[in-house]
Amino acid sequence: MAKQTTVRLPEELAEDAEAVARVKGTSVNQLIVDSLAAEIERVRRDKDFTARAKHLLERDKELLERLAR
Numbered sequence: 001m002a003k004q005t006t007v008r009l010p011e012e013l014a015e016d017a018e019a020v021a022r023v024k025g026t027s028v029n030q031l032i033v034d035s036l037a038a039e040i041e042r043v044r045r046d047k048d049f050t051a052r053a054k055h056l057l058e059r060d061k062e063l064l065e066r067l068a069r
Contacts, residue, residue: 007032 009017014028021031043049 017028017031021028024031026034
């Protein structure tokens with residue numbers, strides 16, 4: 001099941017995306033899905049990113065535990 005969302009693109013980027021998708025023989029939607037999936041995979045492999053994410057999650061957990069008291 002897919003979740004629908006709206007993405008606002010600057011006009012020039014939207015035009016470039018349409019051109020790239022057309023040449024690739026795919027939709028702009030699929031181009032965006034593929035690009036986003038590639039970026040998420042890239043940051044998952046980024047040790048600095050994952051360290052920052054873990055730090056933020058731990059801090060959020062501590063704050064939530066403190067608020068729950």
